[in-house]
Amino acid sequence: MEVERALTGSARVCRYDRPGTGASDAPRAAGRGADELDAELDAVVDHAADRGPVVLVAHSFGGYLARLHADRHPDRVDGLVLVEALDSSVGLLGGTGAPSLEEVAMADERLDLRDIEQAARSVTALEDDPHLVVLVRGEGAGRPWTAGQERLAALSGRSETVVVPGAGHQIPSEAPEAVAAAVEDVLRLAG
Template identity: 30%
Template sequence: MTSLLFGLLLLSSAVQSPPASLDRRLQEPSLVDIDEGRKLNVFCLGEGSPVVLFEQGGEGNIANWKWVEPEISALTRTCFYDRAGFGYSDPPASPVTALSVTDDLHALLAAAEIKGPVVLVGHSIGGFYATVHASRFPDEVAGLVLVDPGFAGQELWRTAEDVRTDLPNIERGEQSLLDCARLGRAGELTHENLQTHRCFPVADDLPPGETRYLLYAVTGPAWYEAEHSQSVNFFSRDEDLSISQRQAEDLGRLREDLPLVVLSAGTPPSSGWRNPERTRAHAEHWHDGHRRLAERSANGRWAVVEDAGHFVQRDRPDAVSAAITDVVLRVRSQAESQ
């Protein structure tokens, strides 16, 4: 199932890289108009083809990729952007769903003149959006790397009792986002009190530009409102699929020969309120969903990355860089053979 190159790179040292710093050019706003004055933040580094575009997860930001950015930017051109409401980007124009996010990305690729097709690298819900984008706009996507991704049907492992346990906790988290949005709108959130208010904290030891970028998002209301809308529309409330997951299910298949790597965390994301038995049931469904994602392409490959939690790019940047390199080289090989 795995190419020799990918296998060798994935088996390389699992030692974590030293703490990384976000490239200074990615710490500053770089806004592109995508829709009558609504702007998204995007910046590209490096040279080469195909372009690799990164899609971060929920509660995510461009800095989530700083452990793999230098290696991939040395390999080919890389682009990083903030979804609407995140980072320096303007708020979304409509509820945050699979279709609205991929509509924005479609507009951004054209407005920023990012030459494609691109390799999309998506983490968590960003992997879900990347998969949706590849289904909706197949001519824009040359390959996919999905890092412990979300997927349509990811909650179908739950029993009725699981739903009764999960839902109050999900709704409590969503209410917290609304509470933080209210504080942000009133100008009451600061670097010093984010943790006290149970809003998104920012570490004290980051470079000034990275700190400024993160604080711009999490001390105002738009980030929390976008997170809330994303959560409400993505997570299922019962045995049925959510709005975003239904949108994904209604789309066509991926291109059959699409170069694709799906990486699963050796320790999948879980919730503290689940007992060990239900945690194991979730982990089995999570990994099975990733295996089935990889099988959507004849060129799909799935690997479990041991010694990694949900943020595989932080815990095992070598594995993520190996997967991206593998897909980039396969895309180049396909282009040369045409």
Template identity: 35%
Template sequence: MPRKIKTTIVAALCCTVLGAGAAGCDGDAMENWDPLAPATRTADAAPISGTTKIDVAGRSVNVSCSGAPEKGRPVIILMHGGGDGLDKLAALQQSLSKQNRVCSYDRLGAGASDQPDGPQNFASTGKVLTGVLDRIAADSPVVLAGHSLGGLIAARYAPDHQDRVKGLVLMDATPPTMLADISKSIPESAKGPAAEVRTQNLAIFKGENPEKLVITDGKVRSAGNIPVEVIQHGKPYLAAVPEYGQRLEQAWTAGQRKWLALSSRSKLSTATNSGHYIYVDQPDAAVQAIERVTAQVARQAHGA
């Protein structure tokens, strides 16, 4: 098999979890990779404009905010995929900020934020998110819009923070049972590129990723009766994995449907012309979904 094709196939599923920019998930790097307490709310602080660093429990976190704050309207928080950073979301943030207050941030281990002290889990990365929201959203309602791993983190965070998370948009979010899905879709007996995809991704889920985040499977819990939009990719790029690609696509699709259990007001749609990066390949689909959810949250906040 030509080397270029091999690296593309091995990177395909890795990209769904950690994004194209992840260490060990792009091109030649993939070929050679060896897969071995929050701040208090500060409503009186001046609104952030542009990109800056904030302190969250003694750690430096890179944040970016744009758009005019408006009392009672939700703040949109964009959450990048693994291996990416807030810079990847810049165009989406710019589009949304014409009519909304929008912020994004680099999680620990990503972009220009500090490195984590050690392994992270959903609880620790959630504490950082809480600290970020305390500073950039204060008491405003929040809409979390996450891509890939960012979507998984958002969906795990929302059920425990129903007092502030009032809407969710998941853009091809990593499914809630992806670890089991990979293990079942690609058997341990697999050979060649498929075996590499399996090994690479199991290592990633164990914490061998830039954020040192240990990614565990879990049941989907209710986030309350909030508006939720789940957008899945339409181009079956996972089919590039030899022999097991169709299984992976089916598992991914089933995983997107599982996220509908977050709320009785959940909706699933398909970005037919998009691969994994929906907000890049089909930005209108992402913008419209986020704006729909934001508008519903705003109406509810005003008692409409």
């Protein structure tokens, strides 16, 4: 919420909670994979942007979805801000510390996590090199996580990595001004 408030007047903001999270209703079907999640996000983007181009902002697991959407709809995505986003080189188990995919917290969303992870892994570069900012925690990141953030930055030839001093994984709540500044930078470059 703080990021949205910080962007008031700078951009039209639409916040998306996946079905079963935040303010969204529980999903109707089990086994939702990459195709279903991309279709859900595409419907949100279509509604919010009236088929125009967007800047996607994604935190943590949302990085998988933004990466897939940017790959599948390059004409609709002008830029991305990946905030402590999960990279497939780290994976859901490495990123969450869960012993199995069935024990990953988001398993309650009735997702096909194997399919989603495999789809995210298949995206190794983004067409048209959209503007990309990768926000990285300044505290507590191990080498595998840091290497994953470097891989995310390599998805586009027009990327920038910004370390947020003093922040941990929850940058959107710990340093919302850093997220808002990154969005404003991408909007300026994309516009």
